[in-house]
Amino acid sequence: MRARSRTQLHEFIVVENAPVAAGLHRIVIKADKLAHTIIPGQFVNIAVPGDPSHIVRIPLSYSASDPQAGTIEIVYALVGEGTRRLASMKPGDGSNLVGASGNGWQIHDDDTRVLLVAGGVGVTPLIGLARELADSNTVFDMVIGAQTKDRLWGSDQAHAAGAAQVVITTDDGSCGLKGFTTDGMKQLLATHSYDRVFTCGPQIMMKGIAQVALEHAIPCEVSLERMMTCGFGACHVCNVAMVGGSYKRCCTEGPVFDATEVVW
Ligand SMILES: Cc1cc2nc3c(=O)[nH]c(=O)nc-3n(C[C@H](O)[C@H](O)[C@H](O)COP(=O)(O)OP(=O)(O)OC[C@H]3O[C@@H](n4cnc5c(N)ncnc54)[C@H](O)[C@@H]3O)c2cc1C
Ligand code: FES
CATH class of the missing domain: 2.40.30.10 (Translation factors)
Structure with a gap:
């Protein structure tokens, strides 16, 4: 590492x-x-x-x-x-x-199997993670969601990185499962258990993924997007509200957070 x-x-x-x-x-x-x-x-x-x-x-x-x-x-x-x-x-x-x-995903060498859930262009940092996991002993599956087939990217890259299973979802059913990434996640959860979930995508999607992870008692890391101006911790434009009442800066203390710490 x-x-x-x-x-x-x-x-x-x-x-x-x-x-x-x-x-x-x-x-x-x-x-x-x-x-x-x-x-x-x-x-x-x-x-x-x-x-x-x-x-x-x-x-x-x-x-x-x-x-x-x-x-x-x-x-x-x-x-x-x-x-x-x-x-x-x-x-x-x-x-x-x-x-x-920023801080980056927390990779745990003792995780047996993990799930990566990407929505839209949130696929970028998760393909980065998949390529890192390729060098580890951790088995990983991936759900990639897009609005339509023509907006989809990352499936070939996830397979090439060694994903055990890749589930594609599209909102209109033009490729893979018709539905949202939460549907793809539930499909995989029916047959596998996971040590950790990593997700990036639209805020509403990550909220749903975090909720499903919580229901299955799986730790979940989310990569949040905020408007940023300085990008190095000085302006607080990118503040993220924390459950305890404090704020953290997405640019320096994120963008990756424990899903249970974030006010959704
Ligand atoms: C940590 C982080 C990582 C990101 N990684 C990627 C990535 O890998 N690939 C990718 O395509 N995008 C990523 N983004 C989002 C990307 O930064 C914005 O899409 C980009 O700044 C838009 O710039 P623009 O000048 O084209 O649009 P603008 O003209 O600045 O904005 C167009 C619209 O997008 C909204 N917007 C602009 N910036 C953001 C933002 N940061 N968050 C939410 N909404 C925004 C504006 O409110 C406006 O409505 C990331 C954002 C963050 C904070
Ligand atoms: S963008 Fe300025 S503190 Fe994060």
Whole structure:
């Protein structure tokens, strides 16, 4: 297991940047030092060039790092102006990022079998986790949910990482099980027991997954999304309300939290 890295500024160069599904792009960037130290569940804060008035960076998780090549892969949704400008970056273009940020998933070497549940572009940090689990003795299954078949990414990558079972759900039934990721999770829970659940996706989905995990007394880690401005703990824009009444900063004390600590 790699040691968690210090958050700092890194220059990067775009190696690849192309669509992989409807509204989803995959970018591979070269950032040698970061590729050696970033751990699954951490994220990077990217400065996207092209508009000097846009000073806020874009927080993005990563789905693979290759220390030999010095590269990091990110799958991102085209949401607004910043991610659209990111999509227009070409191989050879450069910029900088702040990272590796946040705490990352807690991987327990003694877990026998775990479940990864991804919704939409929440699949990015879970494929990063799947690729890390590939090197461990922990068996893992994965549920990947998307609105429609054409918006789906990650199934091939989950299989290639060694997932024992991959259940696909789509809202409209165009691929896999018609329904939500909670339905896929319940299907797997009928035949398997899990030591831990890891989830990332829309807030409402993670709330449902956390609830199912709680009903089955399975510890659950959630990777939360919040609006971020500084990205390094100074502004408290990204506060997450905790059950005990306190707040934690998603950018430095998250984005991964124990589901039972979060006010849903
Ligand atoms: C820790 C973390 C990891 C993330 N990882 C990924 C990832 O791997 N792949 C991916 O596609 N996206 C990821 N995101 C979300 C991504 O940061 C936003 O989609 C992006 O910042 C939108 O920027 P924009 O300039 O394109 O859109 P904007 O024009 O800034 O915003 C468009 C719309 O999206 C909303 N929005 C913007 N940023 C966020 C945010 N951080 N959380 C919730 N809503 C937001 C705005 O309110 C607005 O309605 C992550 C966010 C966080 C906090
Ligand atoms: S974004 Fe500023 S404290 Fe988290």
